[in-house]
Amino acid sequence: MKVLKTFSIFAAALMLTDAAQARVKLVALPARARVVVSLANLQATLVEEERIITLQKGVNKIDFSWKGVSIDPASIQIRMLDQPGKVKVLNTSYPPNEQALIWEIASPAASAERMRISYLLQGITRQVVYKATAETDETTLTLRNYLRIRNHSGEDLDKAEIGIGYGANFKRTVQHQETIELLSERIEKLPIKKILTWDSKQLPWDPEYEKKTVGIPLNYVIKNDKASKLGVHTLLPGKVRIFIKTKEGVAFTGEDWGGLTPVDREMKLYIGQSREVKVVQRKTTDERVNLRRNNGNRVVMWDQNEVYKVEIQNFKTTPVTLVVREHIPGYWTMIESTHKYDKKDAFTIEYTLELPAKSTGDKNTTLTFNVRRKNVQGNEPSTY
Amino acid sequence: MKRLFIILLAAVCLPNAQARINVTSLPGRDSVQLTIYNSADLTLVKETRTLTLKKGRNRLEFSWAGTLIDPTSVEFRPITHADEVEILDIRFPPRVTNTLEWNIHSEFAGEVKTEIRYFTSGITWNADYVCEANANENQMTFAGNVRITNRSGEDYPKAQIRLVVGVVRLVEKIIDLARQGQPAPPAGVSRPTLETATRARAGNALGAALREAEERQNEVVKEALGEYFLYTVGGRDTIANGWSKRLPSFNTAEVPIVSYYKYEKERYGAGVMRFYKFKNDEKSKLGKEPLPDGSVMAFRTVTQDNLYNFVGRTAVKYIPIDEEVEMQLGNDAEVRIAPKMMNWQKDAIHFDKNGNVTGWTTKATWQIELQNSKSIPVTIDIRRTFPGDWEVATEDKFEKVDAKKIKFVLQLNPGEKRTLNYTLTTRHGTNATK
Numbered sequence: 069m070k071v072l073k074t075f076s077i078f079a080a081a082l083m084l085t086d087a088a089q090a091r092v093k094l095v096a097l098p099a100r101a102r103v104v105v106s107l108a109n110l111q112a113t114l115v116e117e118e119r120i121i122t123l124q125k126g127v128n129k130i131d132f133s134w135k136g137v138s139i140d141p142a143s144i145q146i147r148m149l150d151q152p153g154k155v156k157v158l159n160t161s162y163p164p165n166e167q168a169l170i171w172e173i174a175s176p177a178a179s180a181e182r183m184r185i186s187y188l189l190q191g192i193t194r195q196v197v198y199k200a201t202a203e204t205d206e207t208t209l210t211l212r213n214y215l216r217i218r219n220h221s222g223e224d225l226d227k228a229e230i231g232i233g234y235g236a237n238f239k240r241t242v243q244h245q246e247t248i249e250l251l252s253e254r255i256e257k258l259p260i261k262k263i264l265t266w267d268s269k270q271l272p273w274d275p276e277y278e279k280k281t282v283g284i285p286l287n288y289v290i291k292n293d294k295a296s297k298l299g300v301h302t303l304l305p306g307k308v309r310i311f312i313k314t315k316e317g318v319a320f321t322g323e324d325w326g327g328l329t330p331v332d333r334e335m336k337l338y339i340g341q342s343r344e345v346k347v348v349q350r351k352t353t354d355e356r357v358n359l360r361r362n363n364g365n366r367v368v369m370w371d372q373n374e375v376y377k378v379e380i381q382n383f384k385t386t387p388v389t390l391v392v393r394e395h396i397p398g399y400w401t402m403i404e405s406t407h408k409y410d411k412k413d414a415f416t417i418e419y420t421l422e423l424p425a426k427s428t429g430d431k432n433t434t435l436t437f438n439v440r441r442k443n444v445q446g447n448e449p450s451t452y
Numbered sequence: 453m454k455r456l457f458i459i460l461l462a463a464v465c466l467p468n469a470q471a472r473i474n475v476t477s478l479p480g481r482d483s484v485q486l487t488i489y490n491s492a493d494l495t496l497v498k499e500t501r502t503l504t505l506k507k508g509r510n511r512l513e514f515s516w517a518g519t520l521i522d523p524t525s526v527e528f529r530p531i532t533h534a535d536e537v538e539i540l541d542i543r544f545p546p547r548v549t550n551t552l553e554w555n556i557h558s559e560f561a562g563e564v565k566t567e568i569r570y571f572t573s574g575i576t577w578n579a580d581y582v583c584e585a586n587a588n589e590n591q592m593t594f595a596g597n598v599r600i601t602n603r604s605g606e607d608y609p610k611a612q613i614r615l616v617v618g619v620v621r622l623v624e625k626i627i628d629l630a631r632q633g634q635p636a637p638p639a640g641v642s643r644p645t646l647e648t649a650t651r652a653r654a655g656n657a658l659g660a661a662l663r664e665a666e667e668r669q670n671e672v673v674k675e676a677l678g679e680y681f682l683y684t685v686g687g688r689d690t691i692a693n694g695w696s697k698r699l700p701s702f703n704t705a706e707v708p709i710v711s712y713y714k715y716e717k718e719r720y721g722a723g724v725m726r727f728y729k730f731k732n733d734e735k736s737k738l739g740k741e742p743l744p745d746g747s748v749m750a751f752r753t754v755t756q757d758n759l760y761n762f763v764g765r766t767a768v769k770y771i772p773i774d775e776e777v778e779m780q781l782g783n784d785a786e787v788r789i790a791p792k793m794m795n796w797q798k799d800a801i802h803f804d805k806n807g808n809v810t811g812w813t814t815k816a817t818w819q820i821e822l823q824n825s826k827s828i829p830v831t832i833d834i835r836r837t838f839p840g841d842w843e844v845a846t847e848d849k850f851e852k853v854d855a856k857k858i859k860f861v862l863q864l865n866p867g868e869k870r871t872l873n874y875t876l877t878t879r880h881g882t883n884a885t886k
Contacts, residue, residue: 302785328826
């Protein structure tokens with residue numbers, strides 16, 4: 069692939085002509101001494117390249133031009149690395165209708181100067197891709213974290229040091245129109261939790277009325293902490309493909325978009341549904357109490373007494389963790405509950421239940437709770 | 453691209469258009485000065501030319517086809533022999549645009565130094581800044597530049613350049629006047645008037661001392677002019693038509709900054725907005741001059757050899773001396789601020805004599821999860837807006853911003869996680885006390 073960007077320097081003697089005539093083409097073309105690509109900012113790709121340029125004593129003109137490359141001209145910076153206080157940029161000229169600029173650089177003596185040119189380059193996209201292979205018992209997995217770089221910038225990045233904001237930089241060549249995938253992390257035996265979540269707002273309460281077997285969303289939960297051999301940096305969003313080991317090779321179990329996960333927080337991956345667990349929820353009591361009437365005998369406020377019964381059967385031969393998520397609007401108090409719950413917010417509670425293997429029929433898990441919703445007027449908030 | 457022509461015509465007055473080809477001399481410019489405004493598309497051009505006049509009547513033609521000169525603004529004035537040279541009238545010939553003729557009576561025969569002054573559109577300047585924060589984000593090197601762009605249709609070689617900051621009032625745009633080619637009253641206006649320098653925004657203007665390199669020994673002369681600030685770039689510069697030129701203005705190292713994060717749902721949505729804050733004062737090694745509004749590119753040096761991370765880009769407003777500046781640099785996922793309402797109650801119900809509910813009080817308990825995933829400490833500013841008759845109870849320190857808004861300002865150490873808790877009581881209906 070041809071490098072489309074050109075870089076040239078004019079000797080001092082050549083450049084005393086008027087700026088408008090200065091678009092004479094190159095005298096020397098110093099090769100890049102170093103290229104660094106920073107992908108740390110999710111919105112923009114920063115390229116820094118270093119060139120060693122022989123300067124004459126006095127004022128030198130350096131022509132920096134690019135064709136077929138999408139560089140934001142306002143972003144271009146130049147820094148002197150060898151003699152930053154002595155070699156000075158006098159000004160920058162931008163010729164009309166050209167993707168180019170000319171630096172006038174004053175040097176106190178004839179010398180070779182290492183310069184670093186930085187600019188924002190469009191057309192380089194990066195994706196974080198996770199590939200996970202779970203052990204057969206689904207308690208641990210091997211997580212491989214890849215950085216996929218797609219270069220459609222028009223520019224070949226030769227032996228570029230590519231950084232993503234954490235960890236060591238990769239040194240790779242990425243040609244124009246090339247996509248590379250780099251393994252950035254590999255974690256063996258990363259503990260996972262496998263959790264089914266039954267949400268009373270999203271799933272039918274009585275599967276008997278459904279034509280198809282109700283699937284309960286199944287998640288793998290990875291915690292970004294030291295105990296999980298992670299916890300060093302925020303996990304960036306990306307697609308996670310999950311495989312499971314089989315007697316021969318692996319099988320694909322599902323994929324999800326992993327969200328941005330700071331240290332000590334959980335990445336929840338929805339990988340499919342389980343039809344081996346059946347949940348039936350019924351409201352066994354639903355009555356208005358403590359009625360308050362106005363002079364027209366209309367009930368203007370009341371309390372609502374609600375009892376819920378949730379019967380859960382696990383048909384699997386292994387135990388299962390099930391989260392039952394319930395939504396209770398307005399002002400409420402829990403009168404009674406057979407199981408401990410976590411209050412996730414004002415209007416949401418979660419029960420985390422360990423369902424024994426083959427807990428069906430009489431051996432099922434039954435959860436009941438009695439909620440008193442208070443001072444109800446029919447306009448209770450359920451979100452905030 | 454020379455499109456401005458000045459022609460001395462034969463002394464005898466020739467009434468028809470062909471007369472203008474009767475050229476006697478073509479004086480070039482001796483000097484040019486450009487005074488460029490940044491609040492309006494306006495540049496005052498002052499050029500000097502040496503003309504050879506005859507005793508008696510002289511006609512002088514000035515034409516500017518292909519440029520953006522305002523014909524109503526062109527003025528002519530003798531500098532030498534001023535008491536011997538008199539302008540009798542100015543004529544814009546028929547059927548010819550972008551041309552005028554001065555009818556001059558001279559008592560003197562020989563070279564006369566003259567000044568021609570006019571407004572042109574198409575030359576602009578703006579400021580830009582580069583912020584180079586250190587790895588700890590507590591100091592920056594702050595560099596200012598000015599960029600001048602010439603799209604006026606005319607080259608102004610070796611011009612003295614002056615830059616003005618300040619808000620100039622124009623009742624008509626220079627570009628519109630330029631396109632007319634000749635003075636013409638716009639509809640509804642009896643006579644175009646041009647008011648410059650009426651009122652300016654608070655504070656005078658322009659920062660950016662333009663510094664040329666020592667090699668050129670250029671100086672920058674700063675002048676406060678009423679509500680304006682005028683900077684004269686030392687030496688002479690050529691900015692050919694179509695070209696832009698960026699000149700370094702200042703470069704100050706070790707300017708203290710505060711890395712600052714704001715959360716205000718009503719203003720920035722659910723994300724956390726990142727800011728660098730600094731003060732344009734002497735303590736911060738700035739404060740020598742106000743800084744004109746302009747764009748900012750912010751980088752952070754992250755390695756021993758000062759490689760950059762791109763932090764963000766933004767625009768800053770005009771910054772007077774001693775003013776604190778916030779540069780808004782976009783979202784940062786490494787700082788998490790997540791408010792959750794953990795409890796909600798409705799109590800203290802009041803009924804009127806008819807038994808209808810007229811007053812009630814809600815009590816909401818909020819928990820804000822804070823997490824700094826960065827390796828450096830950060831300051832967080834969280835603002836919460838509450839309608840109605842409200843009251844906040846919390847063990848955390850907060851400040852009332854206005855009648856409906858409070859803010860929590862706190863520091864988070866590297867990797868720190870904590871929660872902020874408060875209870876919001878709101879009195880509704882007849883329960884309201886204010």
